[in-house]
Every structure is written in structure tokens, then in C-alpha cells.
Amino acid sequence: MSLIFLFVFLQLGEIQNEWLQELYKTIHCYKPQFIALHFQEVGGKDYMVNMGHAENFFCIESSEEMKDYDRVCIYVDNQFQAEDSFTALGSMYFIHKTLKNIYQYDFNDMAHCFLVTHSNLSLLQFKWSRKGFMRTRWIIHNQGLDLVNVHLFHDASNLIACNSSPSIYSANRKNALRYVINRISDSCYTPLPFFLFGDFNFRLDTLSLVQHLSTSADVQTVKKDCSNEVEKIICEEKDNDHQVLLHIEEKLFTYLHQAVFREDNGRALLKYDKEAAAFQDVIREEDITFPPSYPYSEEYTKPTQYMNTRCPAWCDRILMSHTAQEFTHKVSQCLLAFDLPFKIHSNVH
Template sequence: MEVFTGVLLVTANVGSLFDNVGEIQQEWLQELYKTVNSYKPQFIALHFQEVGGKDYMVNMGHAEHFLQCIESSEDMRDFDRVCTYVDNHFQAEDSFTALGSMYFIHKSLKNIYQYDFKVKDFQAVQGRSKYVGSLLEVTTVEKEKFPKNFWPDFKWSRKGFMRTRWIIHNQGLDLVNVHLFHDASNLIACNSSPSIYSSNRKNALRYVMNRISDSRHTSLPFFVFGDFNFRLDTLSLVQHLSTAADIQTVKKDSSNEVEKIICEEKDNDHQVLLHIEEKLFTYLHQAVFREDNGRALLRFDKEVNAFDDVIREEAITFPPSYPYSEEYAKPTQYMNTRCPAWCDRILMSYAAQGLLHKSDDWEKGVVYNTVGPNVCMGDHKPVFLSFSLKTNEH
């Protein structure tokens, strides 16, 4: 007999919530609860990145309070089993990832089990379990920080992945929370196609794919969702945006190093069309990233294509998820710091995509979208995938 279980997967880079403590957190939570109440899932997976924000030594206490708010919320009262994993052990520089994962199981969902990676067996999920710390001794989660040699030329940062494994109605699934490397400089990102940052991300994600499919544990269908930091192919995009412009490269006096790239329109009094510096990306017609949900720019979103052999994704029909203004009154405006991009994604194996029940009924269909599109959610809009998991009950 086929059984359909409502599943909601959400990925959210929450660094902004702690760097601006209290300003946007309440509305952020309300938007999350609205999504839960709209789709009425029986199983929820929340994957967070940058828990504690940039100033994590100061803000980690706020982060724990934030997660506690979600767990104790009236909107989540019907989820009687909760599993929380938070890597907040920032003293351990060689292993700290700032990742957090929360899993909510509705009281109506009976047949659910979680994997113990040490004993290599599943056990029934009961009550509420919370693991906050280094997580290295916790046997129901696997966590790794990417090795230092992955990006020898750049500052070693809190990037890595975290995996949990579940059985829902006889169907096994891996859920992987991932945070890949960002673009440190817009100028370096313009140097080549693909950029050196894109190559680093590709190596790191391939490493994750190999780790979750190696021989230590039986391979299962998987969902990988987090902040992949995928960027548009900047060099190709700049060439496209400046086809009718004069491009000027400004170098520092003291060296031959490029300091800024300025594209001026050939007419219109030489209006500046595009201005790029290390941490500045200003495009005159910013609306192109929002019009038709940025669809015209999806052809520059190439990084996921390198994984066509192992990964699928539902069609993107929402604007780039980053970098939104952190100003409360500008919820749909992008910051002029980075080129807008679809950083936050929910990807899946071919086998996992086969478990998504395709239905014309929107409540049971597949929905891939952002949380809080018209509300200030910080610099990243959370991204969710709602679907009915199709399984067979013996």
C-alpha cells in the first residue's frame, strides 16, 4: 500500500539574525510558521548555517535562545518529537562549522527511525533530544569541517557538512546540511570562467558526495540542502551586462593590482552601468535580478551542472536568495556587495527525486520557493521544498 508523508525541508543561513539581534528575528519566525501552517507537513527538517553569526563568540547564547523559541512555539505544538544538533564549539578551530539542524516529527507520524552511525542500526525516535557542543561524540549525526588544504590561498573558515539518516515508513533517507565557501573578492571572481572560488566549491561538494556514498554505510537516497554559495558565472555575466558599454579597469598606483572595474554606457552621458570592487557590486538596473524571478540570468547559474551525474533539483522559480538588504524597510532590495545569486538550494539524488509524489493538488504537490519573499529575513532568504514522500507500507 502506498503511503504519502508530508515533508518540509528548509535551509537558512541565519548569520544576520544574530549580527542584528532582535531586529528581524520575530518576523523571521512568523514567516517560518506561516510556511509550516500552509503546507502542514508531518516531518520538518531545518538546516541552518552560520549559527551565531559572524560574532559567534558573543552571540552563541542568542542562537540557542532562537532555536529554543522554535521548539517551544505554539505553532509547533503538534510535533511531539524533536531532534536538535548545534555545532557551537567555536573553541575547536579544527572542527567548528557553526551548522545547526533541527528535525520535527508530527504526532500523526508513527513509523520513523533514526540511524546510529556507530552501531550502524536504526532506532525509534522518541521524545526530544538536543545536542549542543562539538557533536563529535554524538552517534546519530556525522559532522565534518572541510580540510584546510581545500583552499590553501584563502582564510580557513567555518565551512563543512552534517549528515543525519532516517527511515520514514520503510524508506531510508540521508539529510545533509552543507555550507560551502563564498566568493571573497568580486574582482577575483571576474578573473576566469569558472572562477577559482567555483572550482573550490566544486571540489568540496564532490568530497561531500563521496563521503555520503562511501562504503562505511549502505547508500541511501539523499537530500543535500544548505548554503552552497553557488554564484553566477561572474565573468560571463559582466560581459553580458556590459555589451553596450565601455569597460575601464582601474589599478592601484603602488602595484599592478586591479582595484575596480567600471562599465559606462556609451550614450546616456556615460552613465555608470556597473561598478565592481572587491566587496562592491553595483548594477544600475538591479531590477533584472527580480523581474520574472531573475529567469533571464539562470543561464549564468552553472555550478550545479558539474553534478548532473549524481544530483537533481526542482525548477527554480524564485529570485536569487542572496544578498538581500538587512534593512527592515527594504525586504526585496539587494545589497550592493555581491552579485545576486541562488546560494541557498535544496538538491537531491536521482533516487530521492523519484520519491517525490507529483500531484496537481498544490497541498500534495512539489513546491520549491523562498520563505518570507516580502519580509526582511536578513541577507539570505530561506529556501524550502514541500512535497509528499511516496513510500510503500508493508
């Protein structure tokens, strides 16, 4: 018997009703027996103020649209007072009334009941707040699997990201993801097929991309007066009245021909998407057939345009172990609510 799973992940700051309606439409279309919602940034950046508001989202379990899902498991790390361990992760699982043969694993009692484990990345030298992973283990129709909610480190500075290939941020994410995979594959528990999905913050190889985009441009590096530190990188077209082609600062990334990130779903840029390739020994993913998932504009009138803060990238991913692929059949991925007027940071599987 084949089952339909729906995997959704998003930044849970302030969820708008329009997004919920798109979620309900997706559920109605696919009619999944099992739904996994993985949230990052529960409460948003101002989580101390917004945590209560964000948790109101979990009331969707009692909505009319979800009435056929008679079992719901919710796990939220809302302990923001514990800064050294706070992950701001949340996971929500809906089980359809027709799905009977399902159990969840208790990692403490090593038996099948309801519990969850989670961890921040505090054992790594580059610990940052609101990052980590949350893991649940399931047996569904006698098939065991782990579902892991992941949020890895972002690029703090576009300029630093341009310094090397791969960037220091990419190296940090590589170490962090290897740590997560090792944790869920260690000998403490029987290794099972797993799905990792969330905000990996994977970025394009910025240095290589910038070199490619500025091949026919004059490149000017501007440094601060008081130091030798680079303040901005400006690439001007050699003709066309020296129009600025590319302008990069710490938190600014503007490219004149932004359509390249959307045309053919950004396929021409996939060769610069290299971070997942380092884990081909243990994980795989389906072909990417959607445009870069980050950072979409928050302006109401520009829902499909990217903000000029970061280089667009496929930050949000669904990865799976090779063993998980063996029992996975037809897979599709897309951006959920692509045309809604707020920043989209989510995928659907």
C-alpha cells in the same frame, strides 16, 4: 501513503520574530508530517558573542505553534573554540504526532537510534572556518534517506571572481561538493537516497555575466598605484552621458538596472547559473522558480532590494540524488518571508 516534508534552511544569526511568524504560517499552510530546519552560520559572524543568543532559537520546540510535533531532534556544532573543526552548522527536525514509523540511524553503532555525524572541509587545501556538512540518516515508512546540511565556500572577492570562467571560487566549491557527495556515498555505510540542502554559495558565472552586461559599454579597469593589481572595474554607457552601468570592486557590485535580477524571478540569468550542472551524474534539482536568494538588503525600507556587495545569485539550494527523485512527487520551492526587513538567505521545499 504519501507524506509532506518541509525543508527550510537559513543563516542563523539573529532570527527575528517576524521570520518565525512566517515559518509558523508556512507550517500551518502545508501541514507537514516532517520538518527539517538546516542552519548555517549559527551565532552569525560574531559567533563567540552571539552563540548563546542563537541557541535560544531552538526553544521554538516548546512553542504553542509546534505543539503537534511531539518529537524533536536538535544538533548544533557550537564548539567554536575548535577552529579547525568548527562548522557553525545546526540541524533541527520536527516529527508530527501522526507520524509513527520513523527511525534515525546511529553511524557509530550502525543501528537505528538517535545520532548525527558532521564534518568540516579540513581535508581540502582551501579550508575555511564555519564551512562543512552535517548528515542525518532516517528510515521513514520503510524508506531510508540521508538529509545533509551543507555550507560551502563563498566568493571572497568580486574582482578575482571576474578573472576566469569558471572562477577559482567555483572550482573550490566544486571540489568541496564532490568531497561531500563522496563522503555520503562511500562504502562505509549502505548508500541511500539523499537530499542536500543549505547554503552552497553557488554564484553566477561572473566573468560571462559581466561581459554580457557590459556589451554596449565602455569598460575601464583601474589599478592600484603601487602595483599592477586591479582595484576596480567601471563600465560606462556609451551614450546617456556616460552613466555608470556597472561598478565592481573587491566587495562592491553595483548594476544600474537591478530589476533584471527580480523580473520574472531572474529567469534571464539562469543560463549563468552553472555550478550545479557539474553534478548531473549524481544529483538533480527542481526548476528554480524564485529570484536569486542572496544578498538581500538589511535595510528596513528596502526588504526586496539587493545589497551592492555581491552579484545576486541562487546560493541557497535543495539538491537530491536521482534515487531520491524516484519517491518524490509534487515539489515546490520558494523564498520564505520574502518581504521581511532583513537579509533573506533561505528557501522552503
